[in-house]
Amino acid sequence: MQLNDPDLLRHQAYIDGQWCDAGNGDVTEIFNPANGKSLGSVPNIGGAQTRQAIEAARAAQPAWRALTAKERAARLRKWYELMLANQEDLARIMTAEQGKPLTEARGEVLYAASFIEWFAEEAKRVYGDTIPGHQPDKRLIVTKEPIGVTAAITPWNFPAAMITRKAGPALAAGCAMVLKPAPQTPFSALALAVLAERAGIPAGLFSVLPADAERSREVGAELCANPIVRKLSFTGSTGVGIKLMEQCAPTLKKLSLELGGNAPFIIFEDADLDAAVEGALVAKYRNAGQTCVCANRLYVHEAVYDAFAEKLAAAVAKLRVGPGDEAGVVIGPLIDGNAVAKVQAHLADALEKGAKVLQGGKEHALGGNFFEPTVIAGVTADMRVAREETFGPLAPLFRFSDEAEVVSQANDTEFGLAGYFYTRDLGRTFRVAEALEYGMVGINTGLISDEVAPFGGMKASGLGREGSKYGLDEYLEIKYLCLGGI
Numbered sequence: 001m002q003l004n005d006p007d008l009l010r011h012q013a014y015i016d017g018q019w020c021d022a023g024n025g026d027v028t029e030i031f032n033p034a035n036g037k038s039l040g041s042v043p044n045i046g047g048a049q050t051r052q053a054i055e056a057a058r059a060a061q062p063a064w065r066a067l068t069a070k071e072r073a074a075r076l077r078k079w080y081e082l083m084l085a086n087q088e089d090l091a092r093i094m095t096a097e098q099g100k101p102l103t104e105a106r107g108e109v110l111y112a113a114s115f116i117e118w119f120a121e122e123a124k125r126v127y128g129d130t131i132p133g134h135q136p137d138k139r140l141i142v143t144k145e146p147i148g149v150t151a152a153i154t155p156w157n158f159p160a161a162m163i164t165r166k167a168g169p170a171l172a173a174g175c176a177m178v179l180k181p182a183p184q185t186p187f188s189a190l191a192l193a194v195l196a197e198r199a200g201i202p203a204g205l206f207s208v209l210p211a212d213a214e215r216s217r218e219v220g221a222e223l224c225a226n227p228i229v230r231k232l233s234f235t236g237s238t239g240v241g242i243k244l245m246e247q248c249a250p251t252l253k254k255l256s257l258e259l260g261g262n263a264p265f266i267i268f269e270d271a272d273l274d275a276a277v278e279g280a281l282v283a284k285y286r287n288a289g290q291t292c293v294c295a296n297r298l299y300v301h302e303a304v305y306d307a308f309a310e311k312l313a314a315a316v317a318k319l320r321v322g323p324g325d326e327a328g329v330v331i332g333p334l335i336d337g338n339a340v341a342k343v344q345a346h347l348a349d350a351l352e353k354g355a356k357v358l359q360g361g362k363e364h365a366l367g368g369n370f371f372e373p374t375v376i377a378g379v380t381a382d383m384r385v386a387r388e389e390t391f392g393p394l395a396p397l398f399r400f401s402d403e404a405e406v407v408s409q410a411n412d413t414e415f416g417l418a419g420y421f422y423t424r425d426l427g428r429t430f431r432v433a434e435a436l437e438y439g440m441v442g443i444n445t446g447l448i449s450d451e452v453a454p455f456g457g458m459k460a461s462g463l464g465r466e467g468s469k470y471g472l473d474e475y476l477e478i479k480y481l482c483l484g485g486i
């Protein structure tokens with residue numbers, strides 16, 4: 001891999017400010033999903049070194065907490081600036097291990113950096129409160145304090161931004177964080193640790209523990225069970241989120257869980273169809289469909305169904321598929337063979353039950369983990385795509401005729417992360433936005449994510465919010481002081 005600064009590509013874990021191997025020398029190899037080639041190995045960290053990282057976090061946190069918010073913000077600002085200065089290298093590392101096209105990877109680096117900048121600034125505004133006393137001699141004061149040592153478990157689909165969306169508020173609030181990145185994408189996380197170290201984030205405050213799938217369970221179990229860790233933030237599947245919640249229950253940790261989705265994308269009969277196609281391309285095919293807020297079910301009003309289907313299929317036909325580091329590519333490989341198999345299974349199930357392929361519909365000629373961006377029509381509620389998150393480049397088009405009916409179908413899922421709809425009717429805008437049981441609703445847009453906005457879901461899509469002014473509260477405890485004898 002060609003990098004301006006090869007020192008960013010680290011093959012060691014970062015624990016207590018030290019670059020180190022696994023205690024038992026165990027390593028795990030990381031592969032490029034575009035060509036299956038090895039990118040090198042990282043240590044396979046286990047339970048004992050996880051405990052060491054947690055102890056180091058406990059030791060480092062009081063001094064960090066004692067800094068003023070402005071002093072912490074200055075270090076975080078430096079981290080942010082280093083991310084910007086190294087944008088190209090961070091993007092190249094990300095594309096190599098995750099597969100997303102370089103343009104998307106560059107965008108993710110900026111998005112990731114934005115959380116560090118945002119929370120560095122927000123931390124200066126952690127205001128308390130005073131409450132009118134309930135007795136003449138009493139004064140009531142409310143303060144907010146960092147929760148302490150925190151942990152994060154992050155996914156492979158956004159190897160940088162899902163880290164900074166957690167580490168940014170944690171460190172800004174005065175907490176320490178122990179991070180376990182996804183087994184598939186440790187290099188982005190380790191590169192962020194290099195820059196954190198250069199920015200002057202103290203030893204122990206932010207440790208990064210790479211681990212393969214099996215060791216990840218051991219690391220995760222320690223992060224959940226260890227009473228020193230007071231908060232866990234996780235992005236990933238609902239199934240794993242539930243297990244982590246169970247494991248955290250005995251030590252009653254505060255939790256942020258950003259879990260699965262099954263996003264509806266509704267096109268009403270009065271929508272601007274060209275805008276809806278543009279929005280659908282972003283909402284469905286971003287990161288090859290491997291995003292928790294990706295449109296999973298596209299509901300199109302019968303009056304515009306054929307026109308929308310034709311326009312979408314034509315636009316999708318133009319999406320260039322290939323290795324992420326090749327110029328002009330907008331759809332990279334899926335992360336692995338299992339991801340491809342899931343798309344194939346959803347597609348086969350839909351076709352068996354009567355759906356028709358309008359575009360794509362098979363493995364790409366490049367083979368491996370590449371799949372053609374696909375559009376299918378004639379999709380119905382009995383198909384797997386209606387219930388399960390495909391997490392791939394498959395757009396299923398459902399037909400509807402009535403607003404109440406489509407809202408009910410859109411809500412007919414255990415998930416409640418993101419929903420989208422296109423309309424030009426103001427009354428409908430409010431009616432539908434209020435009726436959708438989702439934490440985030442995009443109206444006439446397919447892109448809702450931003451550091452200033454609260455990201456998170458309802459129902460089986462999780463707990464808590466990340467980003468925005470609300471994201472900081474997840475790392476703070478409220479303390480109430482009752483002053484008597486005044």
Ligand SMILES: O=CCCCC(=O)O
Pocket residue numbers: 157158162235290291292293449450455
């Ligand atoms: O899969 C979830 C990652 C969230 C990406 C985003 O912030 O849009």
